[in-house]
Every structure is written in structure tokens, then in C-alpha cells.
Amino acid sequence: MVATLLHEIPLQGGDVTDGVVRVGDTVRRPVSPSTPAVHALLRHLEAAGFEGAPRVVGMDGLGREVLTYLPGTTGVTRTTVTDEALVELAGLLRGFHDATAGFPLGGDGWEGGSNDDAPPEVIGHCDLTPDNVVFEGATPRALIDFDLARPTTRLFDIVTTLRHWVPIADPVDLHPLQRGLDVGARVRLFCDAYGVPPRERRRFVELSRLRLHRSYAVMRDRAAAGGGWGRMWAQGAGQRIRRAAAWLDTHEDELHAHLV
Template sequence: MVATLLHEIPLQGGDVTCGVVRVGDTVRRPASASTPAVHALLRHLEAVGFDGAPRVVGMDEFGREVLTFVPGTTGLRAESASDEALVGLAGLLRRYHDATVGFPLTLDGWESGSNDDKAPEVIGHCDVTPENVVFRGPGRPVAMIDFELARPTTRLFDVVTTLRHWAPISDPVDRPRLLRTVDVGARIRLFCDAYGVPPRDRRRLLDVARLRFHRSYAVMHARAAAGGDWATMWAGGAGQRIRRASAWLDVHEDELYAHLV
């Protein structure tokens, strides 16, 4: 049991987990049904020497999980929106995926969510948003945080989930200002090159993106019906943003595909 003796500082940025605070050099988060699986994953990452994730400290007297605080900045800034940052992020995701190889893909207890139809290959982070990537220096991504949506999946599905936010595969009206006018196809190609996505997966990438939009919409709609933070996100237009992203992909599929093959 880890005692709480210092002042708690609320941490902002996440969409689906309230009550996250910093206490000294640790982060305290409400525990969930997936916490044991996530802790097993984080301990595995530490054991194999992957330095791009928090470490597990334990649980505190309030039943919250205690993780190490990863210093740096999160969110989208000019330096983190750059092509150099995108290349770095692809490398970080590849190292993470490689580090999960050997971790049991049959372990129960993960948060459910949309997924690929193919057999799992790795434990995907499945939520690599700008708020969940820690940067240091001039656009250098060093770690991913907030693993509560992690689950067994394919490498390609986690790549697609990441590109949804970072290419970004979305209608320009919904993109962050810094990414509103970027060449999405070029950024997808840059990321795939840096990650080392093989040709067979590049040919399938846009189909998987479309599959993810369809299934994410259904999953979010079901979760929103239960209330809580998911309902707040849905009320804020999350479903409409998914629909617009899917329609934008349909219109621009040919030009995006040309960057991939």
C-alpha cells in the first residue's frame, strides 16, 4: 500500500478517466476492472527494458492505482505536430509493439473496444492521442501514458488508431488548427515508412480505418447509453465526428491509397 502524504494536483487532458491527480513524482488514477491487466503489461514492459511507459508503484489507501509520473509535455503544439515528431512517434509505437511480444495475448480483463478481425499480434495501446504522448525537447516523443484502453489487437489496428489522431484521418472541420491543412496522405506514408509497415498491411490500412470508424461508433454509442464520461463525449459530438471522418475517408480514399502503394 502506497500512502498519500503530499498535495494532490489534478491532471487534465483525458476524455474518459476523471479523478487523475499528481502526487509528488507519482500519478494516482481510479482503479477499474482492467487495472490488473494493465499493471501486468506495464510490469512486463519494465522487465524487458522498454522506457516509454510509466512504472507501476502499487495502490494507495484510497484504492487508486499509483504510477510513476513521466515528466514532459503533452498535447498538440507546433513541435509535436511536425513531421519529425511524427517519425519519432512511429518509432516509439514500433518499439512498444515489439516490447509486448511475448506478453500473453489471452490474458483476460482488458477494456473492451473496437478491434480488427484478424488474430491479435500485440497488446495495442489503442488510444495514442496527443494528450497521451509525452514529449521532451524539440518535438521528441519519449513515452505513452494512459493505458486503460490497451487490449490485444493487430499492429495495423493500433497504427490506424494512432493515425486517426496524428495524420489525422478526419474531416478538416474537426482537426486541430495545427493539422487542418496538412497533406494527410503524405503523413500516413511518412508514419508507415518510419514504423516499417509492410506492403500487405499498407494495402489494407484504409479498409481497417473504415472498419474502425464503424465499430468505434457502435462501441461509443453503447457506452454513452450507460452515462458517465462516455455520455459526455457523445453529447459533445463524438459520434458526429466519427461519421464525418468516415465520409471524408470515402471521398479521399484514392488519393490516400496512392501514397501507400
């Protein structure tokens, strides 16, 4: 059991999990049904030598999980929208996927959510938004917030990541720094850097569309229970997904041309 200290600094940025605080060089987070599975994954990553994830310290006296704090910056900045950062992110995600080799892909305990129909190949992060990547200067160094991690395919996790980083969205919903980016070129750049094979690239648009459709349904159902999901839904998350799907339909041929 890890001692509970008094000085707590609230950490902002997450959409769903409330009550996340920094205490010294640790992060304290409320537990969820997926916490045991996530801790097992993080310990596996540590044993595999993957440096881009927090370490499990234990639990504190309030029953919260305790993870190491990873210093750096998160969110959309002039640094994070560069092509160079996108290439580095592709390498970081590839390293994470490769490090999950040998970790059991079956079993219960994951949060669940939308997914590919193909058999799982890796454990995916499945929520790799700019708020969940820690940058050190101009370089993405680590992934955080593994609450939605689950067995999936490499391509599904890539599609989920590029939804936020390319990004695939209606421009009205984008951060000002993301407007005007060449989405097709950035999809190609990421896939080249990750090493996505040609046969998988042909599925990119199809799987992106499937992911948007299914994530809308999952989020709508979870929002009915209130909490962070309900707050996101009330703030227009469903409408943003619908607009992203419409944008994808309009630009399908352009994206396909960059990938095939």
C-alpha cells in the same frame, strides 16, 4: 500500500477517466476492471527494458493505482504536428509493440472495444491521442493512459494512432495546427518509419473504415451508461466519427496512392 499525501494536483487532458491527480513524482488514478491487466503489461514493459511507459508503484490508501509521473508536455502543439515528431512517434510505437512480445495475448480483463478481425499479434495501446503521448522538447518520449490497451494487430493500433496524428478527420474537427497537413504523405511517412510491409499497407484504408464504423457503435453503447463516455458523446463524438468516415470515403484513392 503507498502512502496517500495531501497535496494533489488535478491532471487534465483525458476524455474518460476522472479523478486523475499528481502527487509528487507519482500519478494517482481510480482503478477499473482493466487495472490488473494493465499493471501486468506495464510490469512486462519494465522487465523488457522499454522506457516509454510509466512504472507501477502500487496502490494508495484510497484504493487508487499509483504510477510514476512522466514529466513533459502533451496535446497538439507546433512541435507535435511536425513530420519529425511523426517519424519519432512511429519508432516509439514500434518499440512498444516489439516490447509486448511474449506477453499473453489471450485471457480476460481488458477494457475491450473495436478491433481487427485478424488474430492478435501484439498488445496495442488503442488510444494513442496527442493527450496520451508525453513529449520532451520536440521528441515523443512516452505513452501514457493504457486503460484501453488490448490484444490486437499492429495495423489496427497504427490505424487508431494515425486517426489522431495524421489526422484522418473532417477539417472542421481539427485543431488549427493540424489543418492543411498533407494526410497522404504523413500516412506514408509513418508507415515507412514504422516498417509496415506492403501487404499490410493495402489494408490501411479498409481497416480505417472498419475501425471508424466499429468505434462509433462501441462509443454509442458505452455512452448509454453515462460518465466520461456519455459526456464525450453529448459533446459530439459520434458526429465527429461520422464526419471522419465521410472524409475517408472522399479521400480513399489519394491515401491508397500514397501507400501502394
